[in-house]
Amino acid sequence: MIFSLVKRNVLLYFRDKISVFFSMLSVMIIIGLYVLFLGRMVESSGEVAGENARFLTDSWIMAGVIATATITTTLGGLGQMVDDLSRKINRDFETAPIERWKIVISYAISSVVIGVIMSIFTFILAEVYIIAYGGEFVGFGALLRVLGVVILSTVASSSFLFFFVSMIKTMNAYSTISTIVGTLIGFLMGIYVPVGALPNAIQSFIKVFPFSHSASLIRQIMINEVIDLEYLPREVSETLGIQFYFNDVVVSQLTSIMFLVGTALIFFGLSVIITTKRKREV
Amino acid sequence: MDKIIDVLNLHKSYGEVHAVKGIDFYVEKGKLFAFLGPNGAGKSTTINVICTLLSYSEGEVIVDGLKLGIDDALIRQRIGIVFQDSVLDNLLTIEENLRIRGSFYGLSPNELDTAIENALIVTDIKEIKNRRYGQLSGGQRRRVDIARALLHNPKILFLDEPTTGLDPQTRKSVWRMIENLYINHGVTVFLTTHYMEEAAKADYVVVIDNGEIVAKGTPIELKEKYSTDSLQIKPIDKKKVTQLLIDNKVAFTEISDLMIIPIDSTMDSIPLLKLLDQQISAFQVLNGTMDDAFIGITGKEMRE
The missing domain is CATH 3.30.70.260 (ACT domain)
Structure with missing residues (x-):
């Protein structure tokens, strides 16, 4: 039952070309902006990476793009839940001998499946871009680690977003949320403006925002392929949001991972509470 | 006489609004039962309660010997519902739609194949099974909706205004299919309709208004009593x-x-x-x- 519901939701997402396009829109905008402002960024990283300046900047921006995809495409995948509710398709599920929790969990699982597929697709595009401009393909170990972070980040964002989306009843409200997320995400991930260039209050907020840790982890893995992280000056690392520091103590990869795991668990719990308490409506 | 649905003193309130005010009626097995009422009479509320979608405030409903509110999962196994507005997916083909919805009933893969095949034949849509639901005409969609409701061989088929919005010719062919179901396949049909010529073909009619039953009887009895x-x-x-x-x-x-x-x-x-x-x-x-x-x-x- 869960399997066929997940299959349904995933099929419906990929057959609706417009929803696929819109869930990738933020990613495309970021890449577009990057291409436009490329020259200046490469220049400024030249002093750190030397001849690898281009490879470094490309890896940095693409790491942010992949982290963004784990959120926006997962949100796109959750749209089916709102669509079913607003078109009252859920009545067909609720009058069948299938437990309610199975229906609900299948939306969450399908958003993870969609998010992972689309993020991997983004990762492939990113690598193609990096190689096309003289960079190198990530090593096998780094590839697996990126995939691991992508999956973790997608699960956490599915859990986090599910909590908010499950309170929505109309497609209008859902579109509004998608627009807000799509607009803010580039800033929260420290892509449009590097974290170090933002005011302190916002920097602190970004540091406790779970998904900027996805970006940070993917940056660490991908940039390590260009230049050994140990040789990266702290100032550069901190400014570009590659590593976060709390009172001069660097946030370890394990801490970032645990932070994402914690987010996934807490919001999963909250989502369970909210969906079981919601009254049945027709 | 064999009652397949028995409704006793059913009440349903939404907050202050008393939508259904203690109604009693029953549906005989294998018959065509018409449930009529003007918009806002409590018709949909009653159907939603019997279909296990809504809880009820007071009373008792027995569906095929099972108590509503306690044995809902078993009741759901025995009822098929054709909703007024479509509940299938436009972007999936007829067969994909049927396969996914059919998976809710705990059938083995072979049983599901057979169930889909039978439903496609009974509703006469086998030739178009690979077309997307969203591309079908109104009449074809209705047939798919009915095929979906028949997948698990329900004993009772609820049809909520099945022919509304169809052109007269399509309406007739959909209606012939419905007649075939209860005449040849022994399915009990619980129907609501806006077309009195359809209600006139029912074995028994119940009319609800303002949350109360205002008339019941065979179409002939009702015509004799209420029309001149x-x-x-x-x-x-x-x-x-x-x-x-x-x-x-x-x-x-x-x-x-x-x-x-x-x-x-x-x-x-x-x-x-x-x-x-x-x-x-x-x-x-x-x-x-x-x-x-x-x-x-x-x-x-x-x-x-």
Whole structure:
């Protein structure tokens, strides 16, 4: 039952070309902006990476793009839940001998499946871009680690977003949320403006925002392929949001991972509470 | 007599609103049951309660020997519902839709294949099974909706206005399919409709208004009780005929240049025609219809 519901939701997402396009829109905008402002960024990283300046900047921006995809495409995948509710398709599920929790969990699982597929697709595009401009393909170990972070980040964002989306009843409200997320995400991930260039209050907020840790982890893995992280000056690392520091103590990869795991668990719990308490409506 | 649905003193309130105010009725097994009522009468609420979608405030409902509210999972296994608005996915093909929805009923892969095959044949949509639901015509969609509801061989099929919005020809062919279901396949059909000619074919009719049952019986009983036959005449000289009718204490109403005289039975028209001989240019004797009966019961037109 869960399997066929997940299959349904995933099929419906990929057959609706417009929803696929819109869930990738933020990613495309970021890449577009990057291409436009490329020259200046490469220049400024030249002093750190030397001849690898281009490879470094490309890896940095693409790491942010992949982290963004784990959120926006997962949100796109959750749209089916709102669509079913607003078109009252859920009545067909609720009058069948299938437990309610199975229906609900299948939306969450399908958003993870969609998010992972689309993020991997983004990762492939990113690598193609990096190689096309003289960079190198990530090593096998780094590839697996990126995939691991992508999956973790997608699960956490599915859990986090599910909590908010499950309170929505109309497609209008859902579109509004998608627009807000799509607009803010580039800033929260420290892509449009590097974290170090933002005011302190916002920097602190970004540091406790779970998904900027996805970006940070993917940056660490991908940039390590260009230049050994140990040789990266702290100032550069901190400014570009590659590593976060709390009172001069660097946030370890394990801490970032645990932070994402914690987010996934807490919001999963909250989502369970909210969906079981919601009254049945027709 | 075998009751497949038995509703006893059913109440349903939404906060302050008392939508269903203690109704009693039953549905006989293998019959075509019509549930009628104007919009907002409590019709949908009642169906949603029986279909396990809504909880109820008071009373008891037994569906195929199972108590509603306790054995809901088992009841769901035995009912099929065709909702008024479509609940299938536009972007999936007919077969994909049926396979996904069919997976809810715990059938083995082989059983599911057979179930899909049978449903496609009964509803006559096998040739188009690979087309996307969203690309189908209204009549074809209805057939798919019905196929979906039949997948698990339900004992009771709920049809909520199955022919609304279809053109007359499609409506007839969908209706023939529904008739085939309860005549040849022994499915009990619980129907709501806006078309009185469909209700007239039911074995039993219940009319609900303002949350209460206002009439029940076979279509013939309802017609006899709530509608009258009438004699329609076209007078040559309206004033003269009017006077003649008043003198003979015959009640009548006028509609443009026609005059309508209610009569108890069609035979009663003979003495009236004798009386009006030479005074009229045309006449017609009309039997009461379900439409008349419905208006007689609720004081409202069905189609708004």
